[in-house]
Amino acid sequence: MPEVVRNKQVIFKDYVNGYPTVFDMVITSDATVHLELPLNDGGLILVKNLYLSCDPYMRNRMTKAMEGSYIDSFTPGLPIVGYGVSRILDSSHPNFKKEDLVWGLVNWEEYSLIKDTSSLIKIQHTDVPLSYYTGILGMPGMTAYVGFHKICSPKKGETMFVSAASGAVGQLVGQFAKLFGCYVVGSAGSKEKVDLLKNKFGFDEAFNYKEEQDLNAALKKYFPNGIDIYFENVGGKMLEEVLRNMRLNGRIAVCGMISQYNLDQPEGIHNLFLLVMKRIRMEGFIVFDHYDEYPKFLEMILPLIHEGKITYVEDTAEGLENAPAALIGLYSGMNVGKQVVVIAHE
Incomplete structure (x- = not known):
């Protein structure tokens, strides 16, 4: 039988008016996840999330989306969604394989089961910190x-x-x-x-x-x-x-x-x-609207990083349980540099 583990999550409670607080999110370990995918599952991938990105636009997802909005609201009762860096534990998707590193949209949780892979980009360059794919390389x-x-x-x-x-x-x-x-x-x-x-x-x-x-x-x-x-x-x-x-x-x-x-x-x-x-x-x-230019962007930015011509500062919070406070801190300027949440060190 595939191993079953508890999956710590950050759940969005309900739509927010005014300034959000940590109480608009709740940490739970009630969910579980199988660490192997069933056969013929229709192209799913299972990932272990390593780093999560806290970004200002996420505040707009805490209220009901305005007409014409470019992104959906969070769903009350379900995990927060944001950009992250993940390692694939299992895959039946033809474009992704076990042990691939990816960045893209994931749930705020330790493990994510992903069906829509349209936002995921494979990480080809690992001679830089993986957390950079939440920021300077993301x-x-x-x-x-x-x-x-x-x-x-x-x-x-x-x-x-x-x-x-x-x-x-x-x-x-x-x-x-x-x-x-x-x-x-x-x-x-x-x-x-x-x-x-x-x-x-x-x-x-x-x-x-x-x-x-x-x-x-x-x-x-x-x-x-x-x-x-x-x-x-x-x-x-x-x-x-x-x-x-x-x-x-x-x-x-x-x-x-x-x-x-x-x-x-x-x-x-x-x-x-x-x-x-x-x-x-x-x-x-x-x-x-511009992700088709991502390869061109990498071609420009990676040499600048390696040659020390550009630098990047991260503000790191350790542990999924500290993710809500890290996100809320953005809106009062608590962070110094790019706010990252570390779920698991690689």
């Missing part, structure tokens, strides 16, 4: 790559502002921009993060937005001649003040708006006519 890395190189349409010598700049995506965007030859300033929410931006990631300047009484004045200080490119991660008042400081023909890549995710009534932006006056192109994008 969805956040692709987001930074697509957002900067395709949406921002950068030119050497241009000025660039990155909000939430020490996060999983922002830290990479700033480094891509520096390598490209831009002048880069980032904002973050603590002295530690500001120091990281300047001393670790090589930003030209950085500031703590929580200490700035006047964001408009702060942006004018760092961009006396205006901003050519804004990589938008925050929204709200930050976006309003950035618009005042954009240059003619500027570009804004809208990646996320984390300041708005927990508000029952999102803040309005009152100066959008500046888009017309300054001929600004503002474009939202979803990384899911």
Whole structure:
């Protein structure tokens, strides 16, 4: 008989209003899983999850999806779903075999039985930390790559502002921009993060937005001649003040708006006519639409990692039981760098 083991899970309790808490998720070990698949199971794969990714967009999945949303809500009573790195324990799928390493969408649990493999990508390069496939070599890395190189349409010598700049995506965007030859300033929410931006990631300047009484004045200080490119991660008042400081023909890549995710009534932006006056192109994008470029992305990013030309900082939580707190911490800026949850060390 195949071995049966308990499967610890993080269960989503119910839809959330306002700020989520750890009590909106519950840890359970009630489920069990067979460590071998039955014959003729229709192309399933069984994985052991090693690392889980905590990402800001997951907050939107805690409420009922808006019409036209690009991603479904979590289902109350079922496990949270997110990006992870996993090892295949058993497979009847022709494209995956036992011991393959993969990254993609999995349930927040120790073991996952996966039927829809459309999000899974095989890991071919293991000369880097496997946890990197939750970040720099996974969805956040692709987001930074697509957002900067395709949406921002950068030119050497241009000025660039990155909000939430020490996060999983922002830290990479700033480094891509520096390598490209831009002048880069980032904002973050603590002295530690500001120091990281300047001393670790090589930003030209950085500031703590929580200490700035006047964001408009702060942006004018760092961009006396205006901003050519804004990589938008925050929204709200930050976006309003950035618009005042954009240059003619500027570009804004809208990646996320984390300041708005927990508000029952999102803040309005009152100066959008500046888009017309300054001929600004503002474009939202979803990384899911660009995964066909993943091989090209790896070809670019792996040499930069190996040559030490780009660096990446992770904030690690140990154990599935600490995953809810790690996720909730994103929305108050508790993490320093990419938030990763380690389920099992390889």
